[in-house]
Amino acid sequence: MSLEILGISVLWTFLFGYVILGSIDFGAGFFNAYSIITGKHHLITKIIQRYLSPVWEVTNVFFVFFFVGMVGFFPKTAFYYGSVLLVPASIALLLMIIRGSYYAFETYGSKGHKGYALMYGIAGLLIPASLSVVLAISEGGFISIIDGNPILDYRALFTSPLTWSIVVLSIVAVLYIAAVFLSWYANKAGDTAATNLMRKYALCWAFPLIIAAAGIIYELSSHNPGQFERILDLWWIFGLSFLLWIGTVWLVWKKKNYGLAVGLLIGQFALAFFAYGISLYPYLLYPYLTIYEGFTNEAMAISLVVVFILGLILLVPSIYLLLKLFLFDKDYVRGNRKNVKSNEKRGLS
Amino acid sequence: MLFDDPVFGSRVLTIITLSFHVIYATIGVGVPLMIMIAHWVGIKKNDEHYILLAKRWARGFVVTVAVGVVTGTAMGLQLSLLWPNFMELAGNVIALPLFLEVFAFFFEAIFLGIYAYTWDRFEDRRKHFLLLIPVVLGAGASAVFITVVNSFMNSPQGFDIVNGQLVNLNPIAAMFTPAMPTKVSHVLATAYMTVAFLLASIAAFKLLKGSNHVYHKKSLYLTMKMGLIFSIAAALIGDLSGKYLAEYQPEKLAAAEWHFETEEGAPLLMYGILDGEGEVKYEIKIPYALSILASGSPTSEVIGLDQFPEEETPPLVIHYFFDVMVTIGMFMVVLSLVYWTGIKRKWPFVRSNWYRWLIVLGGPLSVIAIEAGWWMTEVGRQPWILNGIMTIEAAATSSDYVGLMVILFGGLYLILGIGTIVVLNRMFRKNPVELELEQQEAIKGGETA
Ligand code: HEM
Numbered sequence: 001m002s003l004e005i006l007g008i009s010v011l012w013t014f015l016f017g018y019v020i021l022g023s024i025d026f027g028a029g030f031f032n033a034y035s036i037i038t039g040k041h042h043l044i045t046k047i048i049q050r051y052l053s054p055v056w057e058v059t060n061v062f063f064v065f066f067f068v069g070m071v072g073f074f075p076k077t078a079f080y081y082g083s084v085l086l087v088p089a090s091i092a093l094l095l096m097i098i099r100g101s102y103y104a105f106e107t108y109g110s111k112g113h114k115g116y117a118l119m120y121g122i123a124g125l126l127i128p129a130s131l132s133v134v135l136a137i138s139e140g141g142f143i144s145i146i147d148g149n150p151i152l153d154y155r156a157l158f159t160s161p162l163t164w165s166i167v168v169l170s171i172v173a174v175l176y177i178a179a180v181f182l183s184w185y186a187n188k189a190g191d192t193a194a195t196n197l198m199r200k201y202a203l204c205w206a207f208p209l210i211i212a213a214a215g216i217i218y219e220l221s222s223h224n225p226g227q228f229e230r231i232l233d234l235w236w237i238f239g240l241s242f243l244l245w246i247g248t249v250w251l252v253w254k255k256k257n258y259g260l261a262v263g264l265l266i267g268q269f270a271l272a273f274f275a276y277g278i279s280l281y282p283y284l285l286y287p288y289l290t291i292y293e294g295f296t297n298e299a300m301a302i303s304l305v306v307v308f309i310l311g312l313i314l315l316v317p318s319i320y321l322l323l324k325l326f327l328f329d330k331d332y333v334r335g336n337r338k339n340v341k342s343n344e345k346r347g348l349s
Numbered sequence: 350m351l352f353d354d355p356v357f358g359s360r361v362l363t364i365i366t367l368s369f370h371v372i373y374a375t376i377g378v379g380v381p382l383m384i385m386i387a388h389w390v391g392i393k394k395n396d397e398h399y400i401l402l403a404k405r406w407a408r409g410f411v412v413t414v415a416v417g418v419v420t421g422t423a424m425g426l427q428l429s430l431l432w433p434n435f436m437e438l439a440g441n442v443i444a445l446p447l448f449l450e451v452f453a454f455f456f457e458a459i460f461l462g463i464y465a466y467t468w469d470r471f472e473d474r475r476k477h478f479l480l481l482i483p484v485v486l487g488a489g490a491s492a493v494f495i496t497v498v499n500s501f502m503n504s505p506q507g508f509d510i511v512n513g514q515l516v517n518l519n520p521i522a523a524m525f526t527p528a529m530p531t532k533v534s535h536v537l538a539t540a541y542m543t544v545a546f547l548l549a550s551i552a553a554f555k556l557l558k559g560s561n562h563v564y565h566k567k568s569l570y571l572t573m574k575m576g577l578i579f580s581i582a583a584a585l586i587g588d589l590s591g592k593y594l595a596e597y598q599p600e601k602l603a604a605a606e607w608h609f610e611t612e613e614g615a616p617l618l619m620y621g622i623l624d625g626e627g628e629v630k631y632e633i634k635i636p637y638a639l640s641i642l643a644s645g646s647p648t649s650e651v652i653g654l655d656q657f658p659e660e661e662t663p664p665l666v667i668h669y670f671f672d673v674m675v676t677i678g679m680f681m682v683v684l685s686l687v688y689w690t691g692i693k694r695k696w697p698f699v700r701s702n703w704y705r706w707l708i709v710l711g712g713p714l715s716v717i718a719i720e721a722g723w724w725m726t727e728v729g730r731q732p733w734i735l736n737g738i739m740t741i742e743a744a745a746t747s748s749d750y751v752g753l754m755v756i757l758f759g760g761l762y763l764i765l766g767i768g769t770i771v772v773l774n775r776m777f778r779k780n781p782v783e784l785e786l787e788q789q790e791a792i793k794g795g796e797t798a
Contacts, residue, residue, distance in 0.1 A: 057418055057458040061451060064422055068447050071429060075440025082433025086748040089430055094761055097419040101765050104415030108408070109772035149747050296441055297518045303445050311452040318459045318483075325463060325470075 003301045004291045007073035008284075010308065011066055012277045018062035019273065020177065020266060025059045026124035027178020029103065031201065033121025036114055044194045047186045049107060050333065056103065058322070060096075072304050076294035080285050084143055084152035085134060092130040099123040125171060132170035136163040139224050140286030150288070162219040169212040173269070176205040180248060180265050184258035189333045199252055206249045210242070213272070224286065230279040237275040244268035351752040356742055358751030359431040362758060364727070368720055369762040370424050373417030375719055378492045378537070379544025380410045381461075385481045387571065392474060398564045399571075401785060404468065406548065409773055411465055416769055418458075423758070431751070435734050435744035438515070442508050443501045445520045450494035457487025489537060496536045500528035503726070504597050505735050527597050531590040538586055539722065542579035543715035546681060548572040550712030553705040555782075564782050570692060573708070577685035584678050588642060595643035598736065599652040601729040604663040605671040606639055607632075611653040615639040619672055623665065663729045670725035677718035681711055 001009075028048045035041045071078050099120045106116035137143065142157045143150050157163055179202035186194035221228040231238070244264045251261040282290040295301070326333075351358050384403045391399030425447075429436045460483040471477040501507075507523030509516050552569035555562075594602040602608070607618055607629055617639040621632025637647035644651075654662055684707060691699030698704055730736055734744045 057414070057462065058455070060418055060422060061455045061458060064425060064454075065451050067426055067429070068444070068451050071436055071440040072444030072448050075437045075444070078429045078436035078440055079433050082429040082431075082436060083746045083748050086430045086746060086754065087750050089426060090754045090757070093423045093426055094757055097423060097761055097765065100419035101416050101768065104412050105768055105772045108412050108415075109776045296444070297515070299518045300441060300444055300520050303520045304448055307445065307448055307452070311449075311455075315452065315455055315459075318456060322459050322463060325467065 003298070003305070004295050006305065007069075007295070007301065008277075008291050011069050011073060012274065014062055014066045014069065016270060016273050018059070018066060019173075020269065021059040021062060022128065023174040023177035024181045025056055025178075026099075026127055027174045027176075028182060029099070029121045029124040030175065031121075031178065031182070031198070033118045036117055036121075040197065043197055044182070044186070047182065047189055047191055047194045050189075056100070058319070060100065069304070073296055073301065074284060074291065074294040075296050076289055077284055080143075080150050080289050080294075081134075081137075084137065084150050087152075087154075088130055088133045088137075092127055095123045095127045095130060099127060125174065128170040128174050129167045132166045133157070133163060136160070136166045138280065138283070138285055139220070139227070140283070140288075141223060143285070143288070145288065160223070162216070162223045165212060165215040165219050169209075169216055172205055172208045172212050176202065176209045177265065177269070179205060180252060180258075181262055183252060184262045185333065187258045195258075199255065202252050203249070206245070206252075210245065227279050227286075230281075231275070234275045234279060237271050241268045241271035241275070244271065351755060353752075355747055355749070355751045356745040358755055359745045360741065362427065362751060362755045363431060364724075365755065365759050365762065366420065366424050366427055367723060367727070369766065370417070370420040371719060371723055372716060373413055373420055374492070375540045375543050375716070376410075376413045376547070377417045378488050378540040379542075380406060380413070380548075381457075381481065381485045381488045382541055383544055383548060383572065383575065384410070385478075385485050386575065387568075388478050388481060390571065392478060396567075397786070397789065398567050400474075401564065401782065401789070402568055402571075405777070405782070405785075407465055409776065411461070412769065412772060412776070414458075414461065416765055418454075420762070420765075421454075431746050432734065432741075432744045433746055435739060438735070438739065439498075439501075441515050442505075442518060442520065442523045443498055446494040446497040446501075446524055450491050450498075453487050453490035453494060455487075457484050457491065460484045460487065492536055492540060493533050496533045497524050497526075497529055499726070500526045500532045502734065503532070503730060503736050504528040505738055510738070528593060531586060531593045535583065535586045535590050535722075538579050538582040539715075539719060542576055542583050542681070543712075543719055545572045545576035545579060546685075546708075546715045547712035549576055550709045553708040557702060557705050557709065560781075560783070562782060564786070569708070573685050573688050576681065576711075577689050580678060580681045580685060584682060587675070587678065591642040592644060595651065598730075600654065600657045600661065601663055601667070602643065603652060603654045603657075604665055604729060605667045605725060607665060607668050608639060608651060608653045610655055611650060613640070613650045614648045615643070615651040617642065618668075619676075620669075661732065663731050667725045667729045670721040670728070673721040674718045674725065677714050677721075681715060681718075684708065684711055 032041075032045055032048045035044050102116045102120040102123070106113050106120065136157065137152070139162065142153050142160070144153065145151070179198050183195055183198040183202055186198055217228070217231060220231065244267045248261045248264045248268065251257055251264070280286070282292060284291055284294050296304075351361060384406050387399045387406065388403035391397070391401075391403060428439075460480050464477070464480040464484060467477060467480070501523055504526045505523070506526050507519040507521070549569055549572035552565045552572060555565045556569065591602065594605075606615075607621070607623070608615060609627070614637050616637065617635040618629060619633040619635065621629045624630055639651055640647050640649045643649065688699050688704070688708070690696070732740045732742070734741045
């Protein structure tokens with residue numbers, strides 16, 4: 001495997017990690033806010049908070065990893081994307097700042113403050129929307145190079161049906177992923193009311209998800225025919241992903257084995273996400289920048305890979321510990337731990 | 350200016366984000382160490398007050414960490430958004446410590462999450478204490494790696510430019526630059542110092558506001574002692590930073606000192622103003638002190654601004670930043686030294702109200718010194734973003750929307766700054782120490798009964 005492929009695979013994997021963790025995170029925040037509006041707060045808030053509290057900063061790190069690694073492995077992306085993303089990425093940043101801060105204000109500080117909860121719930125849902133615009137830009141057709149500087153055509157970007165289908169997919173995916181995950185988590189906690197509610201949401205969003213995904217492929221056929229061809233070549237991966245989707249929906253429908261449902265869900269998104277990534281190959285920014293032209297020098301690439309491996313050796317056991325304590329610990333999940341109770345009372349859950 | 354000059358706009362946005370983020374970053378680096386010390390003392394002395402101190406600091410800390418995380422994310426991404434040409438070069442040479450920083454932070458975040466939620470999950474308290482070690486190390490390492498990047502911007506090395514192409518790249522050499530040792534140690538020492546004094550401010554404030562609980566007295570004494578140690582370290586290392594500047598960035602030192610003519614036995618100027626003809630007025634002159642700061646010998650030669658073309662002279666305003674930093678540094682050393690001696694010798698005035706008010710002031714003053722230090726470093730590197738190699742003009746984005754972003758981010762930071770204070774204040778007022786100590790007693794009593 002060449003260093004270029006290795007680099008982009010690592011980054012794409014991190015992005016995938018962010019998509020899944022971020023979706024759970026943002027979706028959970030949104031459901032929490034939504035339940036406040038509809039008065040179902042008491043049903044799900046505890047479950048959501050118990051999962052989110054120790055984990056959300058870890059989620060954010062996946063995102064930072066992705067963009068720092070991007071500049072490290074492919075420094076030219078800073079030049080091409082840096083200028084044109086000023087507005088969309090800044091909006092995403094502003095939303096992330098609001099989301100992270102108000103989450104902390106509500107959870108650690110003013111427990112149950114409705115304004116704060118609404119604020120971070122809504123900001124969270126808009127983050128994937130604003131970030132997904134970057135994917136649309138990478139498809140090409142919105143950037144022109146004028147006097148050696150890349151310029152973004154905002155009009156074309158925001159009137160393109162492709163952009164909007166990607167935005168819609170990102171939002172629907174967030175809600176679907178979070179709902180399936182939380183069904184499992186609530187079920188594990190033995191909280192039937194919360195499980196039923198989340199299960200209902202999961203089923204609600206399952207069909208819109210497939211329709212939105214199909215919409216994007218359809219839009220691509222006219223927007224970027226070359227990539228559309230490659231997607232058709234990879235039809236079997238997308239097909240497999242679709243089967244996994246059916247599996248998830250079936251399990252959730254039958255209220256069976258939520259754990260397996262979450263596994264299938266992750267598999268479904270992984271297949272689709274990587275197939276989409278492969279269909280973009282070799283472009284980082286169509287048609288200006290490929291992973292080969294954009295790649296860093298060899299010395300940097302090798303040192304990044306070495307650090308990456310060393311880092312994983314340190315992190316994997318730590319993450320395992322975190323998951324063991326908070327995700328797979330029955331007593332914690334059920335809120336039976338002594339400290340969970342006293343913390344929840346004190347507003348530190 | 351702001352709306353039609355992307356270079357100016359980018360500078361403004363960067364300095365706002367940096368100035369805001371650095372407050373939270375400093376707290377993020379320093380508080381884990383203070384928690385660790387308090388927790389350790391608590392275990393050693395078997396004193397619940399210190400354990401509770403660690404607990405309460407940790408509780409406030411998770412709020413500031415959250416804001417630190419998101420503003421740090423903003424800082425990192427904004428570098429690419431605002432200075433794309435610089436980041437393209439930097440990506441090739443100095444991406445390694447940036448990458449390392451993310452790992453260090455990741456490590457810290459995981460264990461902080463575990464520490465904060467497992468107060469009662471360990472039978473043996475010392476095991477819970479051990480969780481703090483990766484938090485302290487991770488926080489310190491993050492600061493080290495980011496400061497390594499800043500050092501690279503001040504004294505770049507580890508590559509050559511031949512015909513506009515980067516060659517001979519050496520990512521390791523780029524990390525170990527001449528600026529690195531003094532910068533890294535100065536940043537760490539000042540972060541620990543600032544946090545110690547901030548926590549001392551809180552304790553002193555509580556004592557002033559009527560609570561005479563011994564909990565606050567213990568807290569005040571502990572934090573002032575830490576503050577004393579780290580403020581002395583900060584001043585000593587700061588002296589070495591001056592020597593680094595004299596050798597590698599003499600124009601920055603000369604601009605900070607309004608040192609116009611190269612001369613031997615140069616005096617140190619504090620304060621003063623520049624009149625229209627470039628004459629310094631109303632200054633305090635300390636004979637030979639600049640030569641000592643620059644090289645350790647009172648008669649050595651210090652290069653003045655006469656050796657540099659005007660377009661490469663840093664803005665002279667950094668003189669005030671330098672003065673503010675050094676004055677506050679000295680003041681804090683004296684304040685904490687007198688306090689510490691006073692407690693040992695039982696001088697009554699260190700427990701008086703006016704002295705406690707000075708201590709309350711010390712926390713915010715230390716934060717101001719941090720800001721002044723960064724402004725001096727960053728503004729003092731003008732016109733360069735990468736010293737001697739790339740100017741900020743060449744590095745900046747050409748986007749038309751920077752001005753708008755300045756307003757949006759500036760507004761949001763303001764709201765968050767106020768929000769943090771409001772939330773922290775509410776959180777601790779709702780749950781005062783006295784109440785929490787009582788509850789602990791009650792639980793204990795219940796358990797033994
Ligand atoms: C008391 C004597 C002090 C001296 C002689 C001193 C000296 C210096 C010098 C020469 C620099 C510039 C280094 C460069 O640009 O490369 C610097 C930077 C800085 N100083 Fe100080 N300093 C002192 C105290 C303090 C204090 C008390 C604080 C904060 C609490 C502080 C915070 C900083 C910071 C944050 C920087 C920027 C980072 C860096 O460049 O190291 N300094 N200091």
